[in-house]
Amino acid sequence: MADGDNRRLAVLIDADNAQPAIVEGLLAEIAKYGTAHVKRIYGDWTLPNLGGWKDTLLRYSIQPIQQFRYTKGKNATDGAMMIDAMDLLYTGNYEGFCIVSSDSDFTRLASRLRESGTVVYGFGEKKTPEPFVAACDKFVFTELLREDDDGEPPQRKSAKELKRDTKLVHLLRLAVDAEADDGGWAGLGAVGSTIAKRAPEFDSRNYGYAKLSGLVKAIQLFDVDERLIGEGPHKALYIRDKKAVGT
Incomplete structure (x- = not known):
C-alpha cells in the first residue's frame, strides 16, 4: 500500500449534503493525504438547487454523476455513491476513499471500506452524526474549508x-x-x-x-x-x- 502523498484516492461527493464553497479547501486538504485519481459528485442535476455547482465542477474537473430521484423521499444519490465506491474498491486501484457528506447513511460504507484495508477520510459539517465520524480513519469538518464569508476560521481559544x-x-x-x-x-x-x-x-x-x-x-x-x-x-x-x- 502506498503511503502519504503517494496514496491513490477516490473522492466521492454527495451534492445534496455539500456546498460548492468547500471545494477549493477540500481538494487542498485531500492533497495532504494523497492524490485524487477519481473525483465524482452525485446528485439529480435536473433540479435547480444544484445549479450553483456548474462552474465549480468545470474548474476542478469533478465528474458529475446523474442520479434521478425515482421515488419521492428516497435518496437515490446515496445508493449510487455506495455502488460506485464498491466497484472502485474491487478494482484494487485505490488505497483510500474520501467521502464528502454529512449523511449518516454512509456509516456502513465507511466501515466496509476500512474492513477491506483502505483508508477512509470523511468530510462533513459539524452536524454529521457521530457514528459516521467514528467510522472514518480521519474526519474533517467542512466549516474549516469554506472559501466564502461563512468560512472564517474558529477563534483561537485561550x-x-x-x-x-x-x-x-x-x-x-x-x-x-x-x-x-x-x-x-x-x-x-x-x-x-x-x-x-x-x-x-x-x-x-x-x-x-x-x-x-x-x-x-x-x-x-x-x-x-x-x-x-x-x-x-x-x-x-x-x-x-x-x-x-x-x-
Missing part, C-alpha cells in the same frame, strides 16, 4: 478555555501517556497519531490553532522540549504532562 474542555484535556493526556517513555516524554508525532486513532474528528484548527504543536503549547498543561534529530538541522518536539511529574 489557555483557560482549552483547560475547561475536559474532553480535549482527557484526549491529550491519554495520548501522551500512551506514547511516553520512562521519563514521561512523548514525541509529538506519535501523540498526534494516537489521537487520530482515538478521535477521527480531532483537528487543532477547530480550536484556532493551525498545528497540534501550537495547541499543546497554548493549553499550558505540558512541558515542551525541542530536540535535534541526529546531526542535522531538523528538530522534533517532545512533550510531558506536567501533572504526571508534579510540575
Whole structure:
C-alpha cells in the first residue's frame, strides 16, 4: 500500500449534503493525504438547487454523476455513491476513499471500506452524526474549508478555555501517556497519531490553532522540549504532562 502523498484516492461527493464553497479547501486538504485519481459528485442535476455547482465542477474537473430521484423521499444519490465506491474498491486501484457528506447513511460504507484495508477520510459539517465520524480513519469538518464569508476560521481559544474542555484535556493526556517513555516524554508525532486513532474528528484548527504543536503549547498543561534529530538541522518536539511529574 502506498503511503502519504503517494496514496491513490477516490473522492466521492454527495451534492445534496455539500456546498460548492468547500471545494477549493477540500481538494487542498485531500492533497495532504494523497492524490485524487477519481473525483465524482452525485446528485439529480435536473433540479435547480444544484445549479450553483456548474462552474465549480468545470474548474476542478469533478465528474458529475446523474442520479434521478425515482421515488419521492428516497435518496437515490446515496445508493449510487455506495455502488460506485464498491466497484472502485474491487478494482484494487485505490488505497483510500474520501467521502464528502454529512449523511449518516454512509456509516456502513465507511466501515466496509476500512474492513477491506483502505483508508477512509470523511468530510462533513459539524452536524454529521457521530457514528459516521467514528467510522472514518480521519474526519474533517467542512466549516474549516469554506472559501466564502461563512468560512472564517474558529477563534483561537485561550489557555483557560482549552483547560475547561475536559474532553480535549482527557484526549491529550491519554495520548501522551500512551506514547511516553520512562521519563514521561512523548514525541509529538506519535501523540498526534494516537489521537487520530482515538478521535477521527480531532483537528487543532477547530480550536484556532493551525498545528497540534501550537495547541499543546497554548493549553499550558505540558512541558515542551525541542530536540535535534541526529546531526542535522531538523528538530522534533517532545512533550510531558506536567501533572504526571508534579510540575
